[in-house]
Amino acid sequence: MSKIVFLGTGAADWHMTQDIENPDFRALSGMLIDGHIMIDCGPGAFVYEDKYGKSGIYRNVDTVFVTHSHDDHFGKAYVERLCAESEKNITLYGDKALEQFIPQCKNLTFVALDASAHQTVECGGYSVTALKSNHATRVPGEQTHHYYFKGEKNLFIGYDGAWLIADTWEFLQKNPIDVYVIDATCGEDFRLDFRNFSHNNLHMIDFMYETFIANNVMTKDSKLILTHLAKTLHPSNADTKLIANKRGYEMAYDGMELEF
Numbered sequence: 001m002s003k004i005v006f007l008g009t010g011a012a013d014w015h016m017t018q019d020i021e022n023p024d025f026r027a028l029s030g031m032l033i034d035g036h037i038m039i040d041c042g043p044g045a046f047v048y049e050d051k052y053g054k055s056g057i058y059r060n061v062d063t064v065f066v067t068h069s070h071d072d073h074f075g076k077a078y079v080e081r082l083c084a085e086s087e088k089n090i091t092l093y094g095d096k097a098l099e100q101f102i103p104q105c106k107n108l109t110f111v112a113l114d115a116s117a118h119q120t121v122e123c124g125g126y127s128v129t130a131l132k133s134n135h136a137t138r139v140p141g142e143q144t145h146h147y148y149f150k151g152e153k154n155l156f157i158g159y160d161g162a163w164l165i166a167d168t169w170e171f172l173q174k175n176p177i178d179v180y181v182i183d184a185t186c187g188e189d190f191r192l193d194f195r196n197f198s199h200n201n202l203h204m205i206d207f208m209y210e211t212f213i214a215n216n217v218m219t220k221d222s223k224l225i226l227t228h229l230a231k232t233l234h235p236s237n238a239d240t241k242l243i244a245n246k247r248g249y250e251m252a253y254d255g256m257e258l259e260f
């Protein structure tokens with residue numbers, strides 16, 4: 001049994017102090033898997049800890065998989081805070097370009113993963129494979145990552161990124177998905193938004209989902225969970241949930257817990 005906590009589910013346009021009283025507030029993206037594996041280590045994780053009175057939630061974290069260096073996902077100060085709060089030795093995985101940003105903490109080790117080689121590591125009962133995502137940063141040479149967790153059930157972390165890179169699609173055709181956490185930055189009515197080349201909108205997700213089903217990458221029993229939602233590109237959370245559920249998807253929200 002796997003357990004995910006969605007620490008933050010917002011895209012980069014959410015402000016972590018000015019927007020916090022907004023009833024539709026979303027902290028910046030991050031996830032905690034089985035209480036000890038973090039996806040990304042950015043401001044959202046600590047907004048979650050402070051806002052919801054979850055002090056100590058990261059004491060058992062021993063592994064972090066960083067998707068990319070954008071500051072809504074990763075930052076030196078946040079990694080330092082994690083290292084101070086965790087009682088474990090932490091291995092932080094990410095693209096080799098991240099190494100220059102890793103702080104010196106005595107309980108922290110950085111390990112570069114090569115997504116072009118589908119490099120795989122064993123972690124907490126999963127085989128975790130780094131895969132290329134279609135996203136871009138200004139850090140020279142950085143390859144942004146998605147992560148595939150092969151376990152009892154298979155989890156695919158598909159943010160940030162638009163569509164799928166062909167190489168990643170080839171991998172998925174041999175490695176089906178039970179739970180797909182997908183970038184849904186852009187909503188239903190934003191076909192013309194500039195972010196459509198680095199993030200998904202709902203029409204793109206519809207098209208991909210049909211293709212996943214047709215090619216047995218997902219089944220009707222698989223879950224597709226929308227996350228990384230932009231403040232300005234979705235209606236209220238209640239309306240977004242209706243739009244997602246109508247399509248057979250789930251909408252992630254901050255603090256959502258999922259077992260599978």
Ligand SMILES: [Zn+2]
Nearest residue numbers: 011012072160
């Ligand atoms: Zn982001």
Ligand SMILES: [Zn+2]
Nearest residue numbers: 068070135160
């Ligand atoms: Zn990004």
